[in-house]
Structures are given as C-alpha cells and as structure tokens.
Amino acid sequence: VLPxxxxxxxxxxxxxxRAAEHLVSACETxxxxxxxxxxxxxxxxxLLYALLARPPLRDRLPWGRLHWFFGDDRVVxxxxxxxxxxxxxxxxxxxxxxxxxxLHRIDPAGxxxxxxxxxxxxxxxxxxxxxxxxxxxLFDLVLxxxxxxxxxxxxxxxxxxxxxxxxxxxxxxxxxxxxxxxRVTLTFPALAASRAVLFLVTGAGKRAPLTRLAAGExxxxxRVTSAGRIxxxxxxxxxxx
Ligand code: 6PG
Numbered sequence: 052v053l054p055x056x057x058x059x060x061x062x063x064x065x066x067x068x069r070a071a072e073h074l075v076s077a078c079e080t081x082x083x084x085x086x087x088x089x090x091x092x093x094x095x096x097x098l099l100y101a102l103l104a105r106p107p108l109r110d111r112l113p114w115g116r117l118h119w120f121f122g123d124d125r126v127v128x129x130x131x132x133x134x135x136x137x138x139x140x141x142x143x144x145x146x147x148x149x150x151x152x153x154l155h156r157i158d159p160a161g162x163x164x165x166x167x168x169x170x171x172x173x174x175x176x177x178x179x180x181x182x183x184x185x186x187x188x189l190f191d192l193v194l195x196x197x198x199x200x201x202x203x204x205x206x207x208x209x210x211x212x213x214x215x216x217x218x219x220x221x222x223x224x225x226x227x228x229x230x231x232x233x234r235v236t237l238t239f240p241a242l243a244a245s246r247a248v249l250f251l252v253t254g255a256g257k258r259a260p261l262t263r264l265a266a267g268e269x270x271x272x273x274r275v276t277s278a279g280r281i282x283x284x285x286x287x288x289x290x291x292x
Contacts, residue, residue, distance in 0.1 A: 052265035054250075057283035059290045063253040066284045067098035070194070073249050073282065074103065075111050077192035080246075086113060087177070089120045089193040089237065091204070092135030095251050096194060100142035114148045120174070122195060123205035123223075123236040124157040126166050133230040134159075163222035163233035170235055171219040178244075182217050185243030188278040193245040197252045200227050201260045201270025205236035208271060212236050239274055246279035257289040 053059065060066050078086050090096065102108055121135055129136040136156045143149065155177065157170045175181050178189045195203045205223045206212055212221035215238040223234035242248065250272070252261065264273055275281065 053261070053285060053290060054264060054281075054283045056281060057285055059285050059287060059292060062286050062288075063095075063098055066251055066253050066286050067102050069284050070096075070099045070249060070251055071102050071108050073247070073284075074099075074192060075108070077247055078113055078117060081191045084116055086117045087120060087190045088117065089122045089190050089242075089245070090135070090139055091122050091194040091196045091251065092124060092138060093196045093198075094138070095196045095253055097138065097142040099194075099251065100139055100147075101144065104143045104147035109146065109148075114153075115150065117149075118153045118155060118177070119149065120155045120190070121157050122193060122242065123234055124159070125230055126157075126159045126163045126222075126233040126235060128159060129156065133232060157235050163224055163235055167220040167222040167235045174219040174241065180244075183219055183238070183240040183244040185240045185276060186278050187244055188246040190245040191247065193242050193248045193277070195242070195248060195250045195272070195275065197250060197257055197260050197272050198228055199256055199260055201263055201268065201272050202227060203250070203272040203275060204242065205234035206239070206271040206274075212238065213271060213274070216240055239276070243276045243278060245277045248275060248277040248279070248281040250281070250283045250285075252283060252289045253286040255288045255291075257285075258291045261285070261289060261291075
C-alpha cells in the first residue's frame with residue numbers, strides 16, 4: 052500500500068526524471084517573481100540535481116530568479132563529506148548557473164542552536180514572514196526524503212524538533228541515524244508553508260518505512276502537511292514491486 056498521490060516508477064533514474072518535471076512545473080506555475088525550492092539532503096536526490104544542471108533540463112529552468120534552500124543540514128563545514136551543501140554542490144556541479152546570492156545554505160558556525168537561529172532569520176528575511184503559517188504557501192516546492200526510521204529532513208522520531216510549531220527551524224543535537232552529528236532542520240510548519248511537497252523514495256531499504264507509513268504509524272514523515280499538494284515518487288525497489 053502506497054501513500055496517497057504516489058507514483059511508482061521503474062528505477063531511481065525514472066524517479067529523478069519525473070521529479071525534474073515537477074520542478075519545472077513548479078517554476079512555471081510560481082506566482083511570484085522569485086521561485087523558492089527547498090532541497091533535501093542525503094543521497095537520493097543526487098541524480099535529480101545532476102539532471103537539473105545539464106541540458107535539456109538546465110535550459111528549462113529560470114536560474115536567475117530560482118532560489119535554493121535546504122530542508123536540513125548537518126552542522127559541519129560545507130566541505131565536510133557529510134554536508135548536504137557539499138552533496139548538492141557535487142551533484143549540481145559547476146554547470147548549474149546558480150547565482151551565489153540564490154543559494155541559501157545553512158551556516159554551521161557556532162553550533163546547531165546558533166545555526167538554526169541564523170537560518171530561521173534568513174528564511175524570515177527572504178519571505179518577509181517572522182514565522183511560517185502552515186496554511187500560507189511560501190516555498191514553491193519542498194523536496195523531501197524518507198529515512199529508514201521514518202524521519203524526513205532532520206525531523207527524527209522522539210526529538211524536540213517535532214514539536215516546534217512557531218519557528219522556521221530547530222536544532223537537532225542528537226539525530227537518530229548516522230551521521231551522528233548535530234543537525235538543523237526546517238520545522239513542520241516551515242515544510243507546510245509550501246505549494247507542493249515532493250517525497251523522493253528509492254531503494255529496497257525504504258520498504259520498511261513505507262510499510263510502517265502504510266500501516267498508519269505516526270512517523271515524522273506522516274506528519275508532513277502542505278498548504279498545497281503532497282506527492283510521492285517511489286521506485287519499484289522501494290515499493291516492493
Ligand atoms: C539528510 C536528509 C534526510 C534524507 C533521508 C533519506 O540530511 O539526511 O535530508 O532527511 O532525506 O535521511 O536519506 P537518503 O536519501 O540518503 O536515503
């Protein structure tokens with residue numbers, strides 16, 4: 052049993068191609084001049100980011116007015132192997148014409164609390180909204196992954212970040228899965244302040260969390276809402292086909 056609005060595709064490349072279409076569509080339908088996309092970390096999205104940075108998709112995106120945010124990151128230097136900034140930089144590569152001022156990275160300086168505070172202020176400044184209203188869409192697209200424990204972004208089961216309802220971000224001193232470094236995560240209201248949320252889930256390792264979600268378990272990924280539409284792109288291996 053799959054989540055609602057789920058599409059099963061043959062393999063990770065097909066998931067990436069379909070996700071790219073979602074992103075192009077989000078850009079085409081964005082009501083504001085600036086398009087705001089929130090990137091997910093980990094390994095699943097690498098194929099998508101590489102696809103976006105090269106023709107033909109590269110030529111279908113409005114790079115000058117397309118702004119990139121991170122749904123979470125590890126509180127490590129940007130050149131650290133576990134940094135999502137590094138993962139995205141390597142996946143997009145130097146072909147992606149991202150203006151530096153359009154890339155909104157989580158600055159790890161000062162530790163998780165300071166980093167979360169700083170990133171929350173950056174989001175508030177960009178959107179002109181002190182705290183996110185889950186009913187008011189601000190991101191045009193939020194990309195999310197699914198952890199094997201059912202976490203998404205860095206909203207891990209049993210952490211205080213799950214309860215934050217009045218801030219853009221939260222520190223996560225003790226994540227539930229490796230890498231066991233402090234994280235900064237967007238909160239549920241921040242993720243909800245979106246026109247579209249797109250989960251990318253590939254690989255047999257995700258059958259277990261998908262099964263638990265289908266059984267109605269109250270996992271963090273199950274708590275994600277959106278002012279717009281939540282969709283899932285799942286490959287055959289994860290769907291258990
Ligand atoms: C992170 C991600 C995280 C990720 C899931 C799935 O910083 O780790 O944002 O939420 O999406 O853990 O990770 P994989 O794509 O590596 O399976």
